[in-house]
Every structure is written in C-alpha cells, then in structure tokens.
Amino acid sequence: MLTIDRQSGQKVYQQLYAQIRAEIETGVRRPGALMPSTRFLAQRLSVSRNTVDHAYAELVAEGYLTSKPASGYHVTHHLPFVVTPPASPIVQTTPFPYDFTDQLDHMQLFPTQAWQAAELRVLQQGIPHIQPLGGDCIYREQLVNYLARLKHLHVTADQIIVTSGFNEAANIIAHLVPEFQTTSLGVAEPIAPNAREVWKTLGIPTQLFQTLDERPEAGGYVLNPTHNFPDGFGLDPHARQRFAQHLKAEKRYPGLFTSVFGT
Structure with missing residues (x-):
C-alpha cells in the first residue's frame, strides 16, 4: 500500500518512486500489471498530479514501467539489471577454456533494457560537456603536427574538422x-x-x-x-x-x- 510521510525530509515524488520500485522488485506488482492512473493516484494520496507524473517518469526512464499512448502505464516484463538465464544449460563440447564459436551467444547476457534506460536518463538530465563542433581542440592541435610531418600539409587547428x-x-x-x-x-x-x-x-x-x-x-x-x-x-x-x-x-x-x- 502506497503511503506518503509528509514529516520526512524526502520529496513526495521520491517516496512514491521508491515504494513503487520496491513493489515491482519484490513481485507485489506483477510484470505487465496496469498501474493506477496518475489522476486516480493523485486523488487517493492527496498530492498533485505532477508529483505522480514525475515518479512515473523516473520509473519509465529506469525501465521499471512502460508507457503507451491510450493504454496507461504497465509494469515492465523485464526488470532492469536482471539477466534471464538461458532456457537450457549450455553443454561444453570443446576442450578449450574459452568458447569462441557461434554456439554460445553471450549477447543474451547483456542488459539491453537497463542500458537503454540509463542512456535515456542521461539524456534527460543533460550532458555536462559537449565537444566543439570541429572536434576536441587538443586532438586537432596534435593533427596539425601529424599532417605537417607525414602528409606535408600545413594547416591550423581551426581548419581541421574531426x-x-x-x-x-x-x-x-x-x-x-x-x-x-x-x-x-x-x-x-x-x-x-x-x-x-x-x-x-x-x-x-x-x-x-x-x-x-x-x-x-x-x-x-x-x-x-x-x-x-x-x-x-x-x-x-x-x-x-x-x-x-x-x-x-x-x-x-x-x-x-x-x-x-x-x-
């Protein structure tokens, strides 16, 4: 049951986010389950609808919820950072310590959804440092020497685009x-x-x-x-x-x- 402690120093949307996330991770809310609408949950908890929207948006960004137009929010079927084991055990048929054949697909172990959620979260927060349009300044300065020494081209860093x-x-x-x-x-x-x-x-x-x-x-x-x-x-x-x-x-x-x- 979701509750809000207004005496704690934690923001309301963070409390809501943490409780829903815990319910998903512990199985209280099953994969694919429909979440309460933001309007309903806001009225029930006596909070603003923007607060619920904020908590849901964080859960979507981290891969705990999915959102589709006209269908609301649902619990994801694949939790982030949880790797599903192979359906059947892989039988080692080679005497070599490492299997480089195409029989073993290690890509299934890569947490694709978690990676996408982390990427989305970074993009939403903003990238603190963006390279200049022409490329890294120090790298272009190094290219000036390289082009002069090996290509006999005499240019300045401002004339180089990486x-x-x-x-x-x-x-x-x-x-x-x-x-x-x-x-x-x-x-x-x-x-x-x-x-x-x-x-x-x-x-x-x-x-x-x-x-x-x-x-x-x-x-x-x-x-x-x-x-x-x-x-x-x-x-x-x-x-x-x-x-x-x-x-x-x-x-x-x-x-x-x-x-x-x-x-």
Whole structure:
C-alpha cells in the first residue's frame, strides 16, 4: 500500500518512486500489471498530479514501467539489471577454456533494457560537456603536427574538422561547398567503394582518374590515403606536393579532410 510521510525530509515524488520500485522488485506488482492512473493516484494520496507524473517518469526512464499512448502505464516484463538465464544449460563440447564459436551467444547476457534506460536518463538530465563542433581542440592541435610531418600539409587547428567517418565528412563538405553539384569531384582510383559512391547520394557527380596526369577538370578532388582500400597504395609526399602546386597555380587549395582537396 502506497503511503506518503509528509514529516520526512524526502520529496513526495521520491517516496512514491521508491515504494513503487520496491513493489515491482519484490513481485507485489506483477510484470505487465496496469498501474493506477496518475489522476486516480493523485486523488487517493492527496498530492498533485505532477508529483505522480514525475515518479512515473523516473520509473519509465529506469525501465521499471512502460508507457503507451491510450493504454496507461504497465509494469515492465523485464526488470532492469536482471539477466534471464538461458532456457537450457549450455553443454561444453570443446576442450578449450574459452568458447569462441557461434554456439554460445553471450549477447543474451547483456542488459539491453537497463542500458537503454540509463542512456535515456542521461539524456534527460543533460550532458555536462559537449565537444566543439570541429572536434576536441587538443586532438586537432596534435593533427596539425601529424599532417605537417607525414602528409606535408600545413594547416591550423581551426581548419581541421574531426568526423566520425568518411560519410559524415562528405556530408559536411557537400553542404559547405554546394558548387560541387555543378563542378563535380575528381575521385582517384583505387579507393574504398563508399568513398566513391557516397557523393552520388549527396547529388555530386564524380569523375574517376588513375594518376595525377590524368586528373579531370573538377571543382575538387578526393585522394586515397596511404592506409586506404584495397592495397594501401597512396600518394607519396613528393606527389602530394606536386599536386598541391598544381592546385595553387589554378587558385585551388587543400580543404577540410585530409584526403579531400577542393576549391
């Protein structure tokens, strides 16, 4: 039975939250059971409806309750941080101490719902520190030295944008330089398939070329890094310097991504 102690120093919604959570964990409220409506519970306990809403929201965020439109709140069928054991015991058929075969699925032990509830709780509370749009400042300062030493590219940290992959970088470039939709991009081969195909999804035409002497007239150029698909072949420092000189003579300059050169 839910009760409110108005003499305690604990907030009312916290008391309500703790009691409902305890009832769920001890089995008083069974999985799938319908919870009292917020209006009914507020009237019964003589508290505001917002107080009940707050307690229910905390329980939903932590995975104890589920909420669906027009159906109210229900007790979850899978409690957070509770791992359901396998239906049948796993028979060890190998003499090796660790089983790396596909017969043992350890992913079933991962508390997915608890992870999602914790993620939702963090997002609701707000993230205290968000990286700058261009990426971590210290990391970009380190990239300045790396690019100068190994790529012979001389840039400042403000000219570097750190992305989560080539596709994100391509999307940023497409928005920053919309002229590429009419001037096209020259794409050096060989190169990873996604580095070639992603431009089509962004509405940017491409022209393929094998060597710098065969490069087409284009608004920008995508070159394969030395670590890239399929054989690790890439431009040596002298070839990169020669290419940069051609760009400078044509009033075009390196930009944005370590392997992308544009106008």
